[in-house]
Amino acid sequence: MAGMRFSPEESPEANQHLQLPQQQLQTGREVASDDDRSVAADSWSIKSDYGSTLDDEQRHADAAEALSSAANFRPASDYSSDKDEPDAETSMLGLQSYWDAAYLDELANFREHGHAGEIWFGTDVMDTVISWTKSLCTDVSQGHIPNHGGEPKPQSVEQDEKYLSCWSVLDIGTGNGLLLQELSKQGFTDLTGTDYSEGAIDLAQSLADRDGFSNIKFLVDDILETKLDRQFQLVMDKGTLDAIGLHPDGPIKRIMYWDSVSKLLAPGGILVITSCNHTKDELVQEVENFNQRNIAISQEPSATKDQETHRDHPPFQYLNHVRTYPTFMFGGSVGSRVATVAFLRN
Incomplete structure (x- = not known):
């Protein structure tokens, strides 16, 4: 079914969701x-x-x-x-x-x-990301680093409230903000969502107001040119890196992405990326390439003090990935339509 495509005339329902209203909202953007x-x-x-x-x-x-x-x-x-x-x-x-x-x-x-809109990758994937991230953060809070290990272990409600309320969370490319609503339900309290689209932030704020999530903050911000002046212990990305890679200058913008995320994520914090364009191994390799680039820069004579810190301590290390997504066989290899990978900020 994924390979079937219809013209707008043949499938009006498929495109009804993306029809501009007669009177466009004014955002100052083309x-x-x-x-x-x-x-x-x-x-x-x-x-x-x-x-x-x-x-x-x-x-x-x-x-x-x-x-x-x-x-x-x-x-x-x-x-x-x-x-x-x-x-x-x-x-x-x-x-x-x-x-x-x-x-x-x-x-x-x-x-x-009153529609809240899209849930990227589907409700099943979002539910998996939420529960898996919740358990991962609780484990890390207790000093259990599941590096290359199995699935994080679920904790009791009391343990959740004790540990999760201490995590500051940033959702980059938040869209309608529903991921943050679900994280709030699980016990996270310090929640911020950013998106470079003003319409997305207006929608996310409207939904949060309607659904009673006054603790979530939403800001217009471009991850590639972020103006945020604080660090977070948990950074979530569900498809933002995918979309950045689709820009004609994708390779350059992906480097900018990793530079920016490395500054926004606090030492000891966790980056959780959910992608339908990259496998777990491809994401790990991209992070390794970024680490090697930073190490090379730190060895240059003109390196700043901050850059020199990466000489012995690369910015990220692979932490864990979701192993429960359905898989399929293609060309003798086993894969999944979605990958969720966590990296630890050194």
């Missing part, structure tokens, strides 16, 4: 045209149980197919504008104009129908 956005919607038309037209299996397949074609976009160049036309249709998902337009529609949908 948005993609209806034609461009319908092409992107054909590549990734995903909705959730909060107003869903696709089941979880179809959503996983569509998201994986759309994002896995990221490797087809052109190499990094002097191209830097998010407002120019991309080379490949799937790189629409790497442009801010696409997300601005998409969240204008999400916000209009919420105001008209």
